[in-house]
Amino acid sequence: MKTLIFYFSGTGNTRLVANEIKNNLIGETTLFEIKNDNKELPSFDEYDLIGIGYPIHGFNSPWFVYEFIKRFPKVNNKHFFTFQSSGEAHPANNYSARKIIHHLRKKGYIPVQDFHYIMPYNMIFRHTSEMAKLFYVYVKALAKYNAIRLNEHDYDVVKYKWYKGWHTPIVRIEWPFAKIxxxxxxxxxxxxxxxxxxxxxxxxxxxxxxxxxxxxxxxxxxxxxxxxxxxxxxxxxxxxNGKWKITGSYNLTKIIDDPSVRLANENDKQYKKRILCYKKYFKNADALLASKNIPLIYK
Ligand SMILES: Cc1cc2nc3c(=O)[nH]c(=O)nc-3n(C[C@H](O)[C@H](O)[C@H](O)COP(=O)(O)O)c2cc1C
Ligand code: SF4
Ligand code: SF4
CATH class of the missing domain: 3.30.70.20 (Alpha-Beta Plaits)
Incomplete structure (x- = not known):
């Protein structure tokens, strides 16, 4: 299988997710970073599967990701998957790919997976290292789970009920706002x-x-x-600027192998604050991982 994964990443979280998916896909996988100076797109003909990843911004994709995918050529029933990283496990994030999927469907693409990974926040507030480690440990395992399903052509029918995600077009005010x-x-x-x-x-x-x-x-x-x-x-x-600005890498690739940073649990303050959303996310993740005997790996 030949896969081409396009991704946008501001602070590196989505890049890490894209890398994990790539590492677990069989066949040849090419990563393509979405940037303003991407002049030419690779030829889609030689790829069996296309991936598109981005961080969630205001319950949507960043505006540039949508502008970018508008450049995709028309195809004849080519499979694609979308994935996102976001700071919250809130279900309001679950419809961010809707506009992209709608556009690409009209061009002959078939959505086969839309997957949402929780990663540490890059603004509003800083997650603790313990929470960040917990997210990344699960991202690694879940990316494996998703890649195995893609390898096996075990696809989802990606469909949204018409009344779900009604808030996403409203919050898309973030697109012109970001530019101004x-x-x-x-x-x-x-x-x-x-x-x-x-x-x-x-x-x-x-x-x-x-x-x-x-x-x-x-x-x-x-x-x-x-x-x-x-x-x-x-x-x-x-x-x-001020309270919502956060700075400095979470060093996820280091802390995952650092036994002095423990994994957060339900007793951690940040976990407790959004306990319902986190519980649901991790419970669902545990069930998916158990179904394919995928362990959580960290030191
Ligand atoms: C402008 C902006 C808006 C964001 N909006 C959301 C949001 O609606 N929901 C959410 O869960 N996280 C939100 N986040 C957090 C990011 O989605 C999250 O930290 C993501 O993992 C960053 O990925 P990146 O490092 O690849 O850019 C937002 C971040 C920024 C900068
Ligand atoms: S100027 Fe805007 S697009 Fe450029 S790095 Fe800063 S936040 Fe990102
Ligand atoms: S120190 Fe100055 S030049 Fe360097 S990244 Fe910061 S603002 Fe930019």
């Missing part, structure tokens, strides 16, 4: 060391350094990569 709001981002000159990491890594090439100033243009997708990874926490991300 992006212009409000600022660099704190007192903290900035002019390393230009933000300029070089913005997936939308939205940050320009000109005449000693950092200019934020209107292509922002609100991915938070610039402020999350700025080594000096020098970026003020508009109205999200």
């Amino acid at each position: 709001h992006g212009k409000l981002f600022k660099v704190d000159k007192k903290k900035c060391i002019n390393c230009k990491t933000c300029v070089k890594t913005c997936p939308m090439n939205n940050i320009e350094y000109k005449d000693g100033k950092y200019i934020f243009h209107a292509k922002c997708v609100l991915c938070m990569r610039c402020s999350f990874y700025c080594p000096k926490e020098a970026i003020k991300p508009g109205i999200f």
Whole structure:
């Protein structure tokens, strides 16, 4: 089987999910990062299966992911799957792929799986290392579960009831908002060391350094990569500056092998805060993993 996985990732969570799926798919899998400077798409003819992954932003995909998939060619019954990472296990997140799926169906694609993985938040609040480890341990196992099903052509009929997900078009106000709001981002000159990491890594090439100033243009997708990874926490991300801004990698690939970071459980404060959503997510995950004897692996 030859698979082509497109993914967008602001702060790295969705990239980790995409990698896990790739590692468990049989045959050849190519990862393609969705960025503003993607000029040409690979030829779809040689691939049996297409994947599309993104972080959930305001219960939807980021606007650029939808713009990107609009460039997909018409096909004749090609299978595709969607996957997302998000900070919450809330069911309101479950309809984020609806618009993408609707568009691609009209172009001859057949959705065969839509899967939602919980990963640590990259804004609003910071998950503890224990919670982050718990999410990632499950992501690794669930990605294996999903990949095995894709390998076996054990497909879902991806269908949404018409009255479900009614909130997603309303919250899609985030799409124009992200672009306008992006212009409000600022660099704190007192903290900035002019390393230009933000300029070089913005997936939308939205940050320009000109005449000693950092200019934020209107292509922002609100991915938070610039402020999350700025080594000096020098970026003020508009109205999200302050309590909702969080910075610094969760180091997921390290903490999974670090026995000094324990796995969170139902007694952890952050778990308790959203206990119903988490309980449902992990209970469902445990049942899926048990059905294929997939263990949770960590130190
Ligand atoms: C602008 C923005 C909006 C977000 N909206 C949601 C949301 O609606 N639901 C949710 O569960 N998480 C939300 N999140 C959290 C991210 O989906 C989550 O941290 C994701 O794993 C980030 O993936 P990435 O590292 O690949 O960008 C949002 C994050 C950002 C930056
Ligand atoms: S990443 Fe931070 S420190 Fe580096 S140039 Fe950008 S704002 Fe300045
Ligand atoms: S300006 Fe920052 S938040 Fe906006 S797209 Fe670029 S890296 Fe992401």
